[in-house]
Amino acid sequence: MSRVCLGEAASINVTGPGTAAPKPRERDFGGGPRPTLADWLTAPGNKWAFRHARELFTSERVGGAPGPAWTPPLHQSPLTEPLTDYLGRSHTDALVVLHDGRPAVEWYAPGVQPDDRHILFSVTKSVVGIVASALVADGLLDPGAPVSSYVPETAVGGYGDATVRELLDMTANIRFVEDYDGPDVRRYRVAVGQLPSANSEGIHAFVCGLPSVGRHGESLSYVSPTADLAAWVCERAAGMSLAQLVSTYVWGPMGAESDGDMLLDHHGAARASGGLCATARDMARIGHLLIGDGPDGAGRSTADLLRPGDRGAWATGTLADFMPGAAYRSFWYQPNGTPDVLLAAGIHGQRIYVDVSRRVVVAQQASLPEAYDHRTWTETLPAFESLARALAGDD
Template sequence: MAARQADPMAHLPRAGDFLLYPPTIQPWGYRIVDRLFAHRVVRRGRPKPWARGAEIAPAYLADGRAQDVEAFMERNFLAGLLVVQDGRIRLERYGLGLAEGDRWTTMSTIKSWTAILLGAAIRDGAIESVEAPVTRFLPELAGTAYAGVTLRDLLTMSSGTRWTEVYSDPDCDVNRYSRALAAKEPGGVLRIMAGLPRATLPGSAFLYNSGDTFLLGAALTRAVGRPLADYLSERIWQPAGMEFDAFYTLESEGGQEIAGSRAGMALRDMGKLAQFVLDDGVIDGRRVLPEGWIEAVAAPRFAVAEPKPPGITHYGYSWWLGDGLMSAIGFAGQRIDILRAERLAVITLGAFPQPPHVPPERDPAHRREVVSFVQAVRHLLGGPAPAGL
């Protein structure tokens, strides 16, 4: 057999180790997710430019000293920082090689947008109610621990299935899930979920479970009868005038979108999603979400036990909730904080170094500092004085 010609080839980090990348790999890997996993594009339409207001210069306390925006970016390994208020950009920064049009990984912040998209499907009549059983849309789960689980249970991560989500443990359920994505096995994630045992009654207890949101996205796909990427494009991405294409990762080539992790979006387009929430699901006077859906999403459903994300007390419909906060939170520093009373949103994109490469207390320290910064921005733009963390 003839030897292969020695053509140039890119060496990419192992997709199956995505949640275990060392700090040297994170900023690169998080920018090239569509090269690591199967994906489907969310098509933009005609871009609508942002209005820009006067730039703000928030300061906050960390390690007993006042810190500025530049220190915030450097201390916390941030690739992106965006502050929007009343439809205007008040601060926009890039780091770690991220450019304006690059799509950075959403990590689990996409879970919160799945809950938003579910509201569009309810308004469209594709889904009658959050009380619908999951097996109505995914009959292959009949006879598993998901029998009797409702869409509401998936929204609130209270399916009752036993699940482990410890990112530094290669053998936990979420890393088995991640390896199935890297292997691009058709139906691989669904088989993992169907094999989970039941731990508690559905709807009785909160347990963070990325697999629950995968099933929510799969049920939503069946309900609307087309790929989630197309549905998001039609209902929100194009009408809102996003500047760049986005993408969902897929469980396999041409397969189901992963509704709970590692999509890719540009920073300003994440800001427009936040503005869509601030506008109560209305775009240019046209209602996309049912009246009251944002209120329902932001209603506390379960108190969150320790350890919990800084600034957070409860979980709602796939959103983390705190004092005036609706927060979409993802691995390694991805966070979208929406403060509806102040018509304000703060988006941070990060590459917080992770265990086993750094001590486990490093990640919570970075997360606390992000909340300190958000509180400082909130106070600067008309909100209450920062509270102690």
């Protein structure tokens, strides 16, 4: 099986032991001053900020036992010109593809390095889903239990009568509009410390104060604070912080190459809806855990996650038009309505695409100027499917 990579002009060669030490990096903030909390989401400075979030926010280290040494892809055949063009249009910072757990593609934009820890935004939710699935496998978390049995502070709020399963599948019916330019998201960003504020209430207080708008469990309602609460439930169930849980159930089993960062609010609560930072290589390793042949029995720990999602809940939910015919389970999208293909996705272009049967994982990190770009989004899944087919020899 040949390996696929981009042409030399567009890629960074990853070299092995004995290579001369790299020159010190220049601090390039995108042509302007160093980004601050007030403008870190704004281009062009976001390209630097997304790779240096731990310099802007408080964070907790995510560590794990290193796995096998990274083997650079074999440079035998270039990626297609359309895909190369897509990487530019989508402001991609890094693209790493695994096939059978081995590196098949490794590409970095100019100025981006393999050890950069890029913020993953809502891909963090999907990592929480892996943690929750592992806790279910270990008998520490009951998906059918009420949320309030783990977090009594939620008893009088909108989440009080929701179940853990309804959190994980985003079917808790909460009054919150996930409009990244809207007032709800702005209040949320201030509460979690993503925007400057003299009095940030914190994630936990914000979550407990959200009201419900009807019965839970009937349709998907994509609400980022729901993932924050799911992580809080996991922390209470296991008696560990989210960073410790990710270290134990994700970084360790997948053999992470580098530490990660879990961003925190001003009160020390994990930003579980979008605060994990990781290298592109480790991002790809996250996806490979779902193929089920991890060194520490990852297949068992992801079993709850890898069941079919509720297509009916999706069809009547808030994202039905975003990805028709899909399903959702444990913070992972099932684009074709089955767990054969899985997707984790975050704003500004962060994705993990897992084709389970073809054993292909695509990890993408990007710095789109907008939270969501319709044109490049419509190109993303076809591009990743084409990569998977090529590597599996289906084309």
